[in-house]
Amino acid sequence: LSPRFFSFNSPHGACPACSGLGVQRRFDPGRVVAHPDQPLPAALASGALRALSDLETTIRTLAGRYGFRLETPFADLPPPVQQVVLEGSGDEELEFVEVRGAHRTTSRRPFEGILAQLERRQHDTRSLWLREELEGLVADRRCPTCEGTRLRREARFVRLGGKSIVEVSALSVGAAASFFQGLGFAPTEAEIARPILKEVHARLGFLVDVGLDYLSLDRGAATLSGGEGQRIRLATQIGSRLVGVLYILDEPSIGLHQRDTARLLGTLRELRDLGNTVVVVEHDRDTILAADHVIDMGPGAGVHGGRVVAAGSPADVMLDPASLTGRYLAGLEQVPVPPQRRRGSGWTIGVRGARGNNLKSLDVDIPLGTMACVTGVSGSGKSTLVIDTLYRALAQRLGGGREEPGPHAALAGWQMVDKVIEISQAPIGRTPRSNPATYTGAFGPIRELFAQLPEARTRGYGPGRFSFNVKGGRCEACAGEGMIAIEMHFLPDIFVTCDVCGGRRYNRETLEVRLKGLSIADVLALTVAEAIDVLSHVPPVRQRLDALREVGLDYVQLGQSATTLSGGEAQRVKLARELARRATGRTLYVLDEPTTGLHFDDVRRLLGVLDRLVDAGNTVLLIEHNLDVIKSADCVIDLGPEGGAEGGEVVVIGTPEEVAACERSFTGMALRTVLAPSVQNGGCESGARDHSVDS
Known part of the structure; x- marks a missing residue:
């Protein structure tokens, strides 16, 4: 067998049913039957109604054969009847009677099902408008042939150390490193495997060094954050062992917890020590302080910037009174800790049994009327909980949400929210016309x-x-x-x-x-x-x-x-639009790392904007690593304790002070450096909800 036999990018190894994609684009029954509380055909989405012909004849035929009343809501039909409506009658032939004016024709044929009819209609239509409307009813479904593994059946039978290539690919980088370290071979096999294992160990080690040990090897590139993608490319460069290269990195600490930043800095120093030059555009305090030379641009932004305000070692910049960055690094300027924490409206919105990706059936409540912050080391499950599960589930409940939420048991308290808005860093428009x-x-x-x-x-x-x-x-x-x-x-x-x-x-x-x-x-x-x-x-x-x-x-x-516009600028334009609107309250704003690309002073200004939204009766839910934001939150939900398979649990929930007092929380350890000295090491304070990692 050759290596291409184990590649889903090669026709020799790809699953023939899905061409190595692992998913098939199929009409989603939940989207096609958009109104299950209505009878057929009103239960169908508008796009399906426009695409299908002779629906009345079809429904009368099905009602006569399977004995249901025409006014019966789709949700009340027996499951076998629902299956026939969507997927067809199989080999069973039904008698269809079509009446056109004075003509009456009868025919017997199997019913192919509404989903198959829509697929045929989508394939045959020349109308771009109809095709686009039908595309909204389609979703990716796991390929039943390869079960999402993307490989043909034969490739999945070959095993190494008791695992197939599919099982090895599902391991996290850290777990894969341990797996290959523990492999044993006969003397002849060891001779063959030695150079291959050397490459595998080195490449996995580079990924661990840049803080990506939590990523699974089969993680799709499209699901990686910008920071993760950049660190993977950085790991590739370390492996190349090049000398005399100028590396330029734009905010490599994006998405990194403070615990992981130290490993990243070690990697950058390794590149430097090889004989390279590393230029980093960064706002992270630890990265700036670790630099050999700092160039501070300013003094303002846009037309007010473009000049070198200060240059030298971090200590030199801190001593320069003209440098705003230096004043923040020296502690002369800082983001203040709020004098008191908001207790909220007394209502909460909660996710029950969240189990997407690495989440371990979490139950989490978000206090409404507050600024809540979800924290945790990289890969602990923050985005899965907040974006994939809570936001998507709430968007579906409130209407307009098309994306399927992550698996969960229930969504509690959603009736207390009127709107949910994700203020992301996606562009405000994709053409020059938008501004x-x-x-x-x-x-x-x-x-x-x-x-x-x-x-x-x-x-x-x-x-x-x-x-x-x-x-x-x-x-x-x-x-x-x-x-x-x-x-x-x-x-x-x-x-x-x-x-x-x-x-x-x-x-x-x-x-x-x-x-x-x-x-x-x-x-x-x-x-x-x-x-x-x-x-x-x-x-x-x-x-x-x-x-x-x-x-x-x-x-x-x-x-x-x-x-x-950069991603951070686009996100702030969206925030400005929300600020300019008439306050209605009861809106949940969801932001994923809004401090990306922001200077210390910009963070202070951003927090003022978020406070205004909360004071107007809304709720702000953040995913964030920035300590200035975390210490300013009313409630912190810390996930972990680690990333990947070792994460996905709630470590502690409470105020920043309560989280800082929790010994098991890596976020708490970092918070102690920016909160008042009165926050001492110890167990979680009595006000915090202590979540034991073994509970």
Whole structure:
């Protein structure tokens, strides 16, 4: 047998049923039958109703054959009948009677089932609109042939040390290292295996060194966070043992717990000691203090930055009064600990029996009306609990959630929440048309303001004239994008500035209308801080601009393309939109590591924004490693104790002080360095819910 026989990327090893993907795209019964409390056909999703023909005839035939009333809700039909409706009658032939006007025809044939009919319709239709609508009813289902392993049956029978390649691939990096370390071979076999095992041990060791021992070997690349992907690439470079290389890393500590940062720093020092240069863009305190040379940029952001404020050793930077970073490192500036913790509304929302990935049937309650923070070492199950389980389950209950939540027994107290909003670092738009002004809603009032100017009224221009998304005022050469895409065939498209409008998006006539000497293009080119001075007399605009300034985006241009915003900037634009809305309360905001890319001072500003959301009657739920955020939370839920198979349990729940007093909590150990000295080592304080790891 050759190595390709064990690869799902090769036709020699891939499962023939799913082509090595491990999943099959199939219509999801839960999405197709969107309204099970209704009778057929009203129980079906709108897309299914539009795609299927002769439904009335089919349902009458099924009702006559299986003896159910037409007004019976789908959920009340016997399970065997539900199965026939969805999956067909098999070999059994049914008598279908079709009446068209005066003509009546009878035919006998098996019923293929609604799911099969939808698959055929999706395959045959030429309507992109219908195909897109049907795609919303499709979900990935585990391949029944290979059971999600992606390999053909024969490859799964070969064993090494009593395990198949599937079982070995399911091990975490740490467990796999132990497995290969414990293998025994006969003398002849050992001679063959020695060079292979040397490579395996080295590569697994590199992954352990960069803090990824909790990842399973078969983890999909698409499920990795940006920080995890970067550290895997870093491990690859360590293995190459190159010398004289300049390595540039952008925030490698993203997603790392304080306990794991030390191992990462050891890896970076190893790269340096080999004879390389390592340049790191970082906001993490431990990483900055470990550097040989620090270059502090500033003093502000955007147009207020771009200069070297301080340079030298960490000690030199701390002594420089012009460096804001130095003042935070020296403790002269800091994020204050709240004088008191909010107790919340008295209501909670809870997950019962959460068991996705490595979660061990967790029961967790989130106090509403507070800022709650889920912590734990990397791979302890934070995202699985908060995003995959709680957020998705709540989104489904409140409507609009399409993604299937992680396995859990129940969701308690969800009726006390009106809305759930995940404020992620995903882009606010994928084209140059989307920008902070359009996303926050500030652009509408700005266009209305321009339409009220005397010059615009004389020319008969309405608000639509000042939109770059519709014909009339926009530059037609670039369709209002300011850029023209040049197709590169086998390479990604490149964008060049439109030579007609010069990137200003509008035609000459529209740009002749001016507010305080500024055209609509000039206004879009203003930063938020500059726009506040120009548009302060327009309350709807001022409200949204103030929100952008509060989240630390006063340096961003109103018309800055969404594609040029970083993940952290996109997340703060979303926060600004929420701040600018009228407060209704009872909203749960979910944020996954919102401090990514933020300076110490930006973190302090972000916490002020989150406090405003909570004080308005909402709940903020964070996944975070940043100690300044954790110490500011009202409630901390610490998962662990380790990552991967050794995690997935609740270690302790309580205030930051109570978590800091818990000896078993790695987060608690880190918190003791930033909280008051009165927090001593010891068992969990009486107010905390102590979760024994063996309970």
